[in-house]
Amino acid sequence: xxxxxxxxxxxxxxxxxxxxxxxxxxxxxxxxxxxxxSDVLTLLDDPRVTQYxxxxxxxxxxxxxSVNEDPARYGRRDPLPPDFIAWDxxxxxxxxxxxxxxxxxxxxxxxxxxxxxxxxxxxLAEELAAEPEAARSxxx
Numbered sequence: 001x002x003x004x005x006x007x008x009x010x011x012x013x014x015x016x017x018x019x020x021x022x023x024x025x026x027x028x029x030x031x032x033x034x035x036x037x038s039d040v041l042t043l044l045d046d047p048r049v050t051q052y053x054x055x056x057x058x059x060x061x062x063x064x065x066s067v068n069e070d071p072a073r074y075g076r077r078d079p080l081p082p083d084f085i086a087w088d089x090x091x092x093x094x095x096x097x098x099x100x101x102x103x104x105x106x107x108x109x110x111x112x113x114x115x116x117x118x119x120x121x122x123x124l125a126e127e128l129a130a131e132p133e134a135a136r137s138x139x140x
Contacts, residue, residue: 003113028087
């Protein structure tokens with residue numbers, strides 16, 4: 001939950017930035033139960049955040065599938081273990097990223113969230129600075 005608070009503070013630093021956050025909560029530990037979900041959903045009150053509860057770990061499973069089909073695409077030498085659970089991580093994507101069949105390659109990926117919030121801040125600033133450039137280039 002410290003990661004959610006750190007992310008909320010980071011978003012407050014960019015109140016007008018065109019940021020969309022998709023926060024996926026999933027059971028990763030035996031103590032993660034839906035009954036406590038209502039408490040954690042209040043940790044991020046930024047209107048740019050959309051939160052989901054994923055009890056079947058559908059998102060995590062698809063992340064693992066995408067990476068394991070082409071580890072090098074995601075900067076990995078080896079595939080992830082088949083029982084790997086992607087949790088307590090942050091991924092920063094550029095504005096043009098689209099999740100079709102496979103997860104787009106993130107500009108930044110790391111975790112636990114509370115430990116990588118400064119790296120996330122840097123990646124977010126870089127993506128926000130690059131977006132106006134990309135829009136100008138597309139208009140030419």
